[in-house]
Amino acid sequence: MIAREASSGYDLAYRLKIMQNTHHSQIYPMLAKLEENGYLLSTTQFQERKPNKKVYAITLNGLELLREWSKTPVKVPVSRDEFIIKLQLDWLNPSRTSELLEERIRYLEEQLRETEKTLVTIQETLGLTSTNEKKSNMPYQIYQRKYQLTLTEKNWCLNLLGK
Template identity: 30%
Template sequence: MNTLSYGLLSLLSHSPLSGYDLMLKIQPFWPAKHSQIYPLLSSMEKEEQVSFELVAQSDKPDKKVYTITSRGLASLREWLAEPASDPVLRDELMLKAYCVSAVDPEVARPLFRHRLEFYEAKVVRVEEKIASIRRDAGLSESESPDYRSARFGAFILLNKALMASRTNIEWCRWVLGLIPVDAVETKEER
């Protein structure tokens, strides 16, 4: 039982899901490939943290739908009571930013522009998801789901992603403003 396995239990605490769906759903929180998830689910099933049911599908391939067991829920509650370990961010752009003075502004600028676009697209996606949660729960713009609601977890996480993305957009714009515009070499001059 490592962090990823608790992450899977966390997702399964809301509703039963197939290994494939779990793989897709866990991406924003704890990126993992299917090759890591399928064997883990097998071992979790052996330990009776989860159980599965084979679901035949006519148009799509058959699937295993996993459900959290009472033992799994108990493990999840124990894990939740422990303090969370410190977050780990691995971002190539931070390494590049550190030595950015080693290259010309024309090389540097696309790095931050690309990242700016990445976060702008993310804001759009996240805002849509937040709106859809509010719609489903019949909440107004200013309201939040109740703590005991099944939507609470997803809601606070989407807001975290939204706030973080907006901050990153602000940072990228600020950095781009600090990168000098070189002697402009227009096509006429060449």
């Protein structure tokens, strides 16, 4: 993301949230380390009535490192889903299963609403009007993927509830 445009740690955390559960406390030490190793440069952006912020840009060495990393095989993601673990314990408390599924559906519905808003914002901000423009815009497609995965999980929960 910094490879496309200079970003503050806060902006980066916001954009990364779609791909992984990343916290600011993880991002800032990583940015400092990347800068220390010469992969990023930072400038201080002065702001009125707000604290100054550091804006990071990628260096040529950073771009080369990123290019090499992008060629490496994708690791299989580690899944630690407390929801699934609790569902597997349904024999301990059968009445809790329906509650868990209903809670999850409410959570997923909120996620769907938020993702829809983001899709509309991307579409409007970038002026994406045709299906081809949407297909070739990777940020739009990443959010579209999130939407479809969330919708699939919601439908799975509804199916388990017999709805």
